[in-house]
Amino acid sequence: MSKGKDQEKICVSCESSYPAAYSSCPRCQLPLVFPVIGKVWRVDKLIGRGGMGAVFLAHHTEDPHKVSAVKVLQLVVGEQRADRQEKVGRFQREAEALGRLTHPAIVELYDFARERDGTLYMAMEYLQGMPLSRVLSERGPLEPKEAVAILLQVLAAVSCAHRVGIIHRDIKPDNIVVLHPPPDGGDSSLHDDRIKVVDFGVARLKDDPATEAGQALGTPVYMAPEQAQGGEIDERVDIYSAAAVLFEMLSGRPPFLPPDGPNANLLLLAKIMTHDPAPLRELRPEVSVALESVIERALCRDRTLRYPTVDDFAESLRTALAHPNERLWTRPAVVPPLSLPTLVAQAVAPSRPTSLTRTYPPPVRSSASLPPVMRSGGVNLSRSGMSTTASGRTHSNMQALSQSTSALNSLHSLRSDGVPLSSLSSGPSGSFPGGSAGLSPVPSSSLSAGRSGAVVLPRSSLTPTPGSESSKSASLRPSEQRSLTYRILIALLYLAAVSILTFSLLFDRSSCHGGRDRGQSIPSSIGGP
16 A cells, blocks of 8 residues: 555445545445554454444554554544544543453453544453353353353452552443354353453543542442442452343343433432342342342342452352352342532422413413402492582592502412412412422412412411400411411501492582572572462
8 A cells, every 4th residue: 555545534334435534434334544553553443332432443563463443533624522532531540450451351452642633542352252142142141050160250350450450430221342262162151261341431540530530430330339329449349330231131130220201310210229129139039049149149239248358259259159158248238328529419309480480371360259349340330310529539530449449459469488389370270280299289279369379278267266366476487477477567558448439429429418408498598478
């Protein structure tokens, strides 16, 4: 291949060449790479693609028989700076963690460097196998001995990581690769190199401040309670996750299942922090009592009751296989739940209406509950024989009455806390539409017919018995005292308005009688006999 060709990127699907500034193929939308990554690994084909980038099968330029899986970090143009920093940090953290580890059950890192265009890549051991999650989906639950044999290899790899200060934090079936049986046959289920632990992208490095506690990183289904809480963690989070994987290998499902609906992950984390998993022997009766007790201890919500190290967990698994009828641990009667973080607690709390004023229609005024003098018909004040002076007084009195009524309605439409009662609306049965989501039903007898949306207390609560007013006022809350004061003021204004109207009517009537009497006496005094 020419030197100029090496300066361009290629698409392994359509074999087209593009300038180095391109990151993906315009035709295939696949990531582009240099034909020789890092001038060491010659690309053969694309074998995988994920959110972090793409993985290519490549062979060494000096040793064609040495193949590797080269993972190239793909940075998307226009993505947020924080997202890009997070991706780069995870990529570098995985490479650093793998660089510290050398174990038969951990994928081996060959090379880690920066490409010519600035992108990062790492060349790892090429694994010929399938994830444990795919094995479980195809085969179903495994036999106890085979499941324990697989997990013992996982625990050996995790123990190696713990000794150099690395906590994986994401042990799950997707990150456990089950290798194909060796070509020479044999008992593949007990083969020493049958599994490989991969993906240290969210691993916590002991001397790296960027990976300290404070974030709930990992896969929710396999998270330890303290990890889900976002608090301080240690090696025991990997013990919990490994036990959750063993639980799934034996029962066909993880200890906790995410519920359907919104906020599924948050509700799942709340369940992990507050509940115990279902008994394993109820899901898989073939599991021995000893093995069930070992898994229960490793999955205990209180981490102080779990195994202190993965080596202790592995030793207990071997003991359970040797003595299947012996219960090796008993869960305490009470294991206190963990306190829920704010975000999780809000997801668990029952939903409440955020604003009643936007949900319910305004009230419809009715004249059924108003006295006759305030109904729309009113009293006809334009009788014949009424003097102009009396009509003027009546008009001014009606204006005063209208202002008093307006003030009365304004005060009556306020609750004790100053919120308009028109913002509340009741359904036909007298309870709030929406059911029992944090609201108590209001009896129909307490709803006024004059204001379909105003909630009014029963009359008995407005009329105190003589001699008990002071004792009741002393026992009322400040808001109830203010409400009682408003009601008394409303009653006084109402009485004043009625008194003004009554006085006006009586005065106008007396004026009419006086004028009629004077009209009858004038002819007799002028045209007398």
